[in-house]
Amino acid sequence: MKKLLLIYNPVSGMTKTRISLQKAVEFYDSHDYLVTVCLVNRLEDCANSIDFKSYDLIVCSGGDGTLNITASFFIGKNLPAEIAYIPSGSTNDFAYSLGLSGDEDTRLRNTVEGTPKKIDLGRFNTSRYFLYAAAFGLFTKVSYTTPQRAKNLLGHAAYILEGIKSITDLKKYHMTAELDEEVMEDDFILGMVTNSLSIGGFKNILPSDTALDDGLFEIVLVKMPKTLAALNEIGISLLAEKPENNQHIIYRKTSKIIIRSEEKIAWTLDGEFGGEENVVRIENRRKLLSIIC
Numbered sequence: 001m002k003k004l005l006l007i008y009n010p011v012s013g014m015t016k017t018r019i020s021l022q023k024a025v026e027f028y029d030s031h032d033y034l035v036t037v038c039l040v041n042r043l044e045d046c047a048n049s050i051d052f053k054s055y056d057l058i059v060c061s062g063g064d065g066t067l068n069i070t071a072s073f074f075i076g077k078n079l080p081a082e083i084a085y086i087p088s089g090s091t092n093d094f095a096y097s098l099g100l101s102g103d104e105d106t107r108l109r110n111t112v113e114g115t116p117k118k119i120d121l122g123r124f125n126t127s128r129y130f131l132y133a134a135a136f137g138l139f140t141k142v143s144y145t146t147p148q149r150a151k152n153l154l155g156h157a158a159y160i161l162e163g164i165k166s167i168t169d170l171k172k173y174h175m176t177a178e179l180d181e182e183v184m185e186d187d188f189i190l191g192m193v194t195n196s197l198s199i200g201g202f203k204n205i206l207p208s209d210t211a212l213d214d215g216l217f218e219i220v221l222v223k224m225p226k227t228l229a230a231l232n233e234i235g236i237s238l239l240a241e242k243p244e245n246n247q248h249i250i251y252r253k254t255s256k257i258i259i260r261s262e263e264k265i266a267w268t269l270d271g272e273f274g275g276e277e278n279v280v281r282i283e284n285r286r287k288l289l290s291i292i293c
Contacts, residue, residue: 001032001033001034002032002033002034002056002057003033003034003036003054003055003056003057004028004033004034004035004036004055004056004057004058004059005035005036005038005050005052005055005057005058005059006021006024006025006028006035006036006037006038006059006061007038007039007040007043007058007059007060007061007062007066007070008021008024008037008038008039008040008061008062009039009040009041009061009062009063009066009088010039012061012062012063012065012066012088012089019061019086019088019104019107019108021037023104023108024059024061024086024108025037027108028059028112031112033056033057033112036050036055038050040060040062040066040069040070043069043070043073044073047077052074052077052079052080053079053080057084057111057112058070058074058080058082058083058084059083059084059085059086059111060083060084060085060086061085061086061088062086062087062088062089063087063088063089063092063271064087064089064092064093064094064095064131064132064270064271065089065270065271065272066089067083067085067087067094067131067270068129068130068131068269068270068271068272070083071083071121071129071131071289072128072129075121075129075288075289076127076129081288081289081290082116082289082290082291082292083289083290083291083292084110084111084112084114084291084292085098085100085111085291085292086107086108086111087100087101087107088107093132093133093196093198093199093271094131094132094196094198094270096196096197096198097132097196097197097198097212098117098119098212098291098293099293100293110292110293111292114292114293115292115293116290116291116292116293117212117213117290117291117292117293118213118287118288118289118290119131119195119212119213119287119288119289119290119291120195120212120213120214120215120216120284120285120286120287120288120289121195121284121285121288121289122134122193122195122217122282122283122284122285123282123283123284123285124267124269124274124280124281124282125277125280125281125282126281128269128274128275129269129285130269130270130274131195131196131270131289132194132195132196132199132270133192133193133194133195133196133199133268133269133270133271134192134193134194134267134268134269134274134280134282135190135191135192135193135194135199135267135268136173136190136191136265136266136267136268137171137173137188137189137190137191137222137265138170138171138189138190138222170189170231171189172187172188172189172224173187173188173189173261173262173263173265174186174187174261174262175187175188175191175259175260175261175262176259176260176261177191177219177221177257177258177259178257178258178259178260179219179252179254179256179257180254180255180256182252184221184250186221186223186224187223187224188221188222188223188224189222189223189224189225190220190221190222191219191220191221191222191259192218192219192220192221193217193218193219193257193282194210194217194218194219194220195210195212195217195218195284196210196212197210207251213286213287214286215255215284215286215287216253216254216255216284217253217254217255217257217282217284218251218252218253219250219251219252219253219254219257220249220250220251221249221250221252222234222248222249222250223248223249223250225248230248233246233248234246234248234249237249255283255284256281256282256283256284257281257282258279258280258281258282259279259280259282260278260279261278261279262278263278264276264277264278265277265278267280
């Protein structure tokens with residue numbers, strides 16, 4: 001029998017989207033895989049007792065944050081970075097970008113019948129990685145401050161409700177952003193370094209020519225509005241079909257970016273808290289990870 005390691009998050013996502021552990025094990029057993037289960041929060045413990053290189057297939061089941069933890073772990077340990085992904089989170093931004101959807105049987109079948117696709121990863125400073133978004137400012141804390149119980153009960157709606165609360169906490173950050181061939185300095189309320197077709201469940205925020213393997217990030221920087229009317233225009237533009245037409249929103253493509261701020265700023269990496277920094281260096285690591293799609 002072939003050997004399969006299932007890295008599993010038992011609390012990720014709504015009940016209707018979460019693959020049951022029993023169903024997953026039974027499916028893989030029927031496909032002649034001997035399954036070992038490791039909970040995602042016990043990856044380091046598992047590393048002390050099993051040889052990851054001995055497995056024929058690595059499967060990750062959970063949300064985007066679970067996939068981030070798994071990919072970062074394997075890359076950090078210099079292990080083979082090819083992962084099959086069963087998305088079962090509340091929003092699943094990156095799963096949308098990869099075209100992973102469908103019912104339980106479809107998502108399970110994809111992991112054994114799909115084809116590996118190489119994608120870019122972002123390196124955040126020297127040791128952290130992200131798959132689809134590093135962000136700061138307005139709304140970005142929502143993903144890691146929304147209670148897990150609310151996510152499980154309400155799904156994407158939980159993020160919307162929590163995001164409405166954050167509008168009253170509008171704060172500007174004076175920053176300098178150094179891109180490949182450009183330096184910008186201004187007051188910003190939101191910044192995103194992305195490699196995705198969806199952010200926070202919204203599909204129209206990023207340019208339509210976004211690619212996951214081109215070695216480039218899509219950069220979105222939102223300037224501090226001077227009036228409530230301008231803030232309203234920004235909100236409408238971010239949700240519009242062509243948001244890049246707004247004068248307050250800067251869109252760029254770059255392979256690396258250095259952001260310096262006068263104060264430490266909280267960052268979000270793939271929906272999880274990424275620490276507080278006043279100097280951030282982000283680099284695109286082209287085609288560093290393979291996801292079975």
